Amino acid sequence: MNTQPVGIFDSGVGGTSIWKELHGLLPLESTIYLADSANAPYGERSSEEILGLSIKNTELLLEMGCKLIVVACNTATTNAISYLRAHYPVPFIGIEPAIKPAALQTLTGVIGVLATRGTLSSALFAKTSGDYAAGIKVIEQMGDGLVPLIEQGKVESHEMTLLLHKYLDPMIEEGIDHLVLGCTHYPYLADRISEMFPDGIRIIDSGRAVAMQTKRVLEVHHAAATDHSKPPFLRFYTNSDPELLKYFLNDVQDPFEVFPLEF
Secondary structure, X not given: OOOOOEEEEEOOOOOHHHHHXXXXXXXXXXXXXXXXXHHOOHHHOOHHHHHHXXXXXXXXXXXXXOOEEEXXXXXXXXXXXXXXXXXXXXXXXXXXXXXXXXXXXXXXXXXXXXXXXXXXXXXXXXXXXXXXXXXXXXXXXXXXXXXXXXXXXXXXXXXXXXXXXXXXXXXXXXXXXXXXXXXXXXXXXXXXXXXXOOOOOEEEOOHXXXXXXXHHHHHHOOOOOOOOOOOOOEEEEEOOOHHHHXXXXXXXXXXXXXXXXXX
């Protein structure tokens, strides 16, 4: 298993923010990434649709020989990962909003969560909030429209600016000191958000924690790559525009390949 790739899937390009953390921590691991942009955003779909898409992506990654699968999508994690773990033989790493560190570190007692409808309405999100944010004011905001703009490469657009002000200005007025990014697309907005925030508000995402958990699980299963003699392969597949995926990977130094694929 040591030479088999790690699989990652997301509803588009957002999960590349997770992939970058993972590759930075585990540079010997070969990876296969599925960008299901044709079906983005997952957060506006029903639970049944999200589960069906997650099953489709999982089975494709297993056909490609993946030894572990990272569900690099908050919405897919909260709606499908329990089913995936129960029905497939490989380990799964999920992603959920980093409410715990925000709740533990807040000084104002007020934190914000920016996430998709599918994540905020899920049972797993409700449980996580109940477990870690008791006594904390949690301001939940659906980021409707953000993922489609990111998928179109419009991070710097006027439309994006208007939406971010609409969603974030009320949180600032409420006195948040932490903003949890509850979608793997949203780290690509972190710089824009930082420009809007006054000093003292910290932005938290799950990328580093997911990479660390992936490392731990590979080690527990004695499946971590150890061969330094040849470089790993880094393959990305998208059912949308490959150039968009390349745009979000333009800061990657190691050689990688991007392929169009119908799935």
